[in-house]
Amino acid sequence: xxxxxxxxxxxxxxxxxxxxxxxxxxxxxxxxxxxxxxxxxxxxxxxxxxxxxxxxxxxxxxxxxxxxxxxxxxxxxxxxxxxxxxxxxxxxxxxxxxxxxxxxxxxxxxxxxxxxxxxxxxxxxxxxxxxxxxxxx
Numbered sequence: 185x186x187x188x189x190x191x192x193x194x195x196x197x198x199x200x201x202x203x204x205x206x207x208x209x210x211x212x213x214x215x216x217x218x219x220x221x222x223x224x225x226x227x228x229x230x231x232x233x234x235x236x237x238x239x240x241x242x243x244x245x246x247x248x249x250x251x252x253x254x255x256x257x258x259x260x261x262x263x264x265x266x267x268x269x270x271x272x273x274x275x276x277x278x279x280x281x282x283x284x285x286x287x288x289x290x291x292x293x294x295x296x297x298x299x300x301x302x303x304x305x306x307x308x309x310x311x312x313x314x315x316x317x318x319x320x321x
Contacts, residue, residue, distance in 0.1 A: 207233050209240040213250055216318040217301075218276055219311065222257075225271035227279055235279040238318055242285050249321045252276045254294040255301065257310035262296055269294030276316040291321065 210216055216238055218231035227235070242248055254269030254276075273292035281287045302312045 207236040207240060209237050209244070213238055213241055213248065213318050213320050217315045220272055220314040220316070222310070222314065223260075223268070224314075225254075225268065225275045227275050231276070232279060235276055236283060239280045239283040239285050242280065242289065249289045249291075250318050251291045251293060251321050253299075253317045253319070254292065254296075255299060255313055255315050255317065256297045257313040258297050258300065258305065259310070260297070262298075265296035266294050269296045272314075272316045276318070 216234065218227070218234050220226070220231070221228075238250075242250070252273045254271065254273035256265040256269050256272075260268070270292065273294055277287070277290045277292055280290060297313070300309075300313045301315065301317075302309045
């Protein structure tokens with residue numbers, strides 16, 4: 185009876201992962217990125233799964249401390265983008281903390297539009313620069 189219940193639970197978990205996206209623990213946290221829509225700090229389903237994978241890594245490596253840097257594309261003022269970058273970094277941090285990671289292990293910083301991942305203009309470039317990047321401290 186116990187094996188049947190376990191098999192049922194395992195099957196349900198597999199079905200949920202297949203339909204709802206899967207959480208994968210990365211091999212390393214350096215340069216892990218989650219991306220955002222224009223003018224948004226909302227965590228997408230894909231970004232949430234990425235962050236839950238980062239959380240899993242941190243649970244398995246309890247000595248690791250990270251920094252999450254919020255970044256923006258080139259549009260908007262410096263002040264606006266610094267604030268938006270901070271909201272993005274803090275939104276990513278919130279996912280990790282809500283999943284059980286101690287907030288003291290996570291620092292945040294905003295670079296606004298000052299450190300683009302990809303140089304240039306246009307949506308094909310801007311979409312890469314709207315991110316929160318995790319690095320190990």
